Amino acid sequence: MHRKSIFDAVRRMLGRGFRPSEVRALDRAIDAAQHAGPASPDSPSTLSERGVALIQAFEGLGKLRPDGMIEAYPDPGTGDAPWTIGWGATGPDIVAGTVWTREQCDARLASDLARYAADVSRAIGDAPTTQAQFDALVSFHYNTGAIGRATLKRRHVAGDHAGAATEFARWNRAGGRVMRGLSRRRAAEAALYRGE
Numbered sequence: 001m002h003r004k005s006i007f008d009a010v011r012r013m014l015g016r017g018f019r020p021s022e023v024r025a026l027d028r029a030i031d032a033a034q035h036a037g038p039a040s041p042d043s044p045s046t047l048s049e050r051g052v053a054l055i056q057a058f059e060g061l062g063k064l065r066p067d068g069m070i071e072a073y074p075d076p077g078t079g080d081a082p083w084t085i086g087w088g089a090t091g092p093d094i095v096a097g098t099v100w101t102r103e104q105c106d107a108r109l110a111s112d113l114a115r116y117a118a119d120v121s122r123a124i125g126d127a128p129t130t131q132a133q134f135d136a137l138v139s140f141h142y143n144t145g146a147i148g149r150a151t152l153k154r155r156h157v158a159g160d161h162a163g164a165a166t167e168f169a170r171w172n173r174a175g176g177r178v179m180r181g182l183s184r185r186r187a188a189e190a191a192l193y194r195g196e
Helices: 003-014 020-034 049-059 102-124 131-144 151-157 161-170 180-193
Strands: none
Touching: 003 020, 003 049, 003 102, 020 102, 049 102, 049 131, 049 180, 102 131, 102 151, 131 151, 131 161, 131 180, 151 161, 161 180
């Protein structure tokens, strides 16, 4: 894994240089991804700019306050946990009342993308995977956290790409309800997965 190419891609995505805390966060994420083991030489292991753009388009930079700070908001499906901030970041450190700067949101996105890409690489192993398929799988996992248990992953690994593409649509619910935003996201991921 070439650290410089990752830093360059994230720098282009952000449109600026890094702060020291962002460099440390990205270094930790890259180190974690490297410990995941080698990827298949035929398969990508990092998200492309197109994949990052898809995730950002659907996550949005949520709840921008007039003072320029970003505030956490509740899950739209449940109206409660998980609380989310920035580019769709969730976790035990994000609760009602959490407020971050844009820089914190961008640094967390870079770190999370590296971690989710490593998760997908581990889950699919050496299954032949195009960059578009990898990007779609990372977007799916970033939103659902379900790459390890999804039939989508099993079909992909088995080489049933047509069947895998149909599986995206099954993941369009939150709080037991079909969500239009999730349906749109799954359709966009499936189209990317198919190389459209």
